[in-house]
Amino acid sequence: DGGITQSPKYLFRKEGQNVTLSCEQNLNHDAMYWYRQDPGQGLRLIYYSQIVNDFQKGDIAEGYSVSREKKESFPLTVTSAQKNPTAFYLCASARGRGVDTQYFGPGTRLTVL
Amino acid sequence: AQSVTQPDIHITVSEGASLELRCNYSYGATPYLFWYVQSPGQGLQLLLKYFSGDTLVQGIKGFEAEFKRSQSSFNLRKPSVHWSDAAEYFCAVARGATGTASKLTFGTGTRLQVTL
Numbered sequence: 001d002g003g004i005t006q007s008p009k010y011l012f013r014k015e016g017q018n019v020t021l022s023c024e025q026n027l028n029h030d031a032m033y034w035y036r037q038d039p040g041q042g043l044r045l046i047y048y049s050q051i052v053n054d055f056q057k058g059d060i061a062e063g064y065s066v067s068r069e070k071k072e073s074f075p076l077t078v079t080s081a082q083k084n085p086t087a088f089y090l091c092a093s094a095r096g097r098g099v100d101t102q103y104f105g106p107g108t109r110l111t112v113l
Numbered sequence: 114a115q116s117v118t119q120p121d122i123h124i125t126v127s128e129g130a131s132l133e134l135r136c137n138y139s140y141g142a143t144p145y146l147f148w149y150v151q152s153p154g155q156g157l158q159l160l161l162k163y164f165s166g167d168t169l170v171q172g173i174k175g176f177e178a179e180f181k182r183s184q185s186s187f188n189l190r191k192p193s194v195h196w197s198d199a200a201e202y203f204c205a206v207a208r209g210a211t212g213t214a215s216k217l218t219f220g221t222g223t224r225l226q227v228t229l
Contacts, residue, residue: 004156033216040122042203042219043157058216090156099145099164099207099215104156 003027004105006091011110013085021076021108023091029103030096032074036060037088037107046089049074050097078110085112115140115208119220126194127228134189134223136204145207146187147217148178152200160202163187174198199227 004025013019025032031050035043045058049068063082068074074093078085088109092102116139126132138144145164149157161172168180178189187204201222207215 006156040221042117042221043217044219045216048216092157094215101147101159101162102217103159104149106156107154109154 004091004093004103006089006105006108009106009108011108013110013112015112016080018080019078019085019110021078021089021091021110023074023076023105025072025074025091025093025105027093027103028071029093030071031094031100031102032068033092033094033102034058034064034066034074034076035090035092037090043090046076085110115206115218117204117206117218117220119202119204119223121223122221123224123226125226125228128196129193132189132191132194132198132225134202134204134225136187136189136220137185138187138204138206139185140206140208144180144187145215146178146180147205147207148172148176148187148189149203149205150174150200151203151222157203160189194225194227196227196229199225201225 007022033048034046037043044060047066049055065077090107091105094100094102118137147162148160151157160176161170163170163180176191201224203222204220205217
């Protein structure tokens with residue numbers, strides 16, 4: 001089955017630790033995205049990548065970092081600089097450039113204790 | 114700047130009743146509009162999208178939406194709601210320059226509760 005996988009589904013970390021969230025897709029999509037979801041705020045774009053080895057900041061990139069070494073993978077690192085990291089994180093992908101439908105993974109809920 | 118407004122935070126309808134969820138957008142160029150649905154703790158599923166052409170678009174699960182440029186609206190409708198439709202619904206508008214990956218601006222969502 002083609003789709004987007006995110007792991008783990010639940011993640012707990014202590015304050016001050018970096019943590020990396022996984023996102024993998026087998027849809028052969030060029031573009032990948034990371035969103036953060038908080039109650040009552042909808043989804044906000046953290047980073048996106050149009051192609052391997054290229055990525056751009058979204059609206060709320062501070063405290064996050066990404067890499068895109070492979071077409072199918074777009075991991076997100078939540079660093080200790082992120083002031084309020086507890087949230088639901090969603091990864092998405094789309095075929096490529098221009099307006100296109102984004103398809104979403106199941107999400108990872110990160111709780112920082 | 115682009116924005117999407119979903120004025121209803123929470124809506125409750127009875128099973129079998131009709132449903133309309135409101136969405137208003139602000140975008141200078143031709144809008145590309147989407148409706149997604151999210152069950153608790155899950156990812157988002159695309160219900161329907163409008164890129165061009167017929168302003169009444171059909172989606173999955175019996176949903177439809179109508180694009181009204183004069184009102185900057187893209188309201189979602191369903192003639193008869195089922196209990197399984199209880200979820201959160203998000204309207205979004207695509208933004209981005211030609212030749213670049215598009216980005217979505219989301220509304221804050223409307224939570225639908227269905228009573229039996």
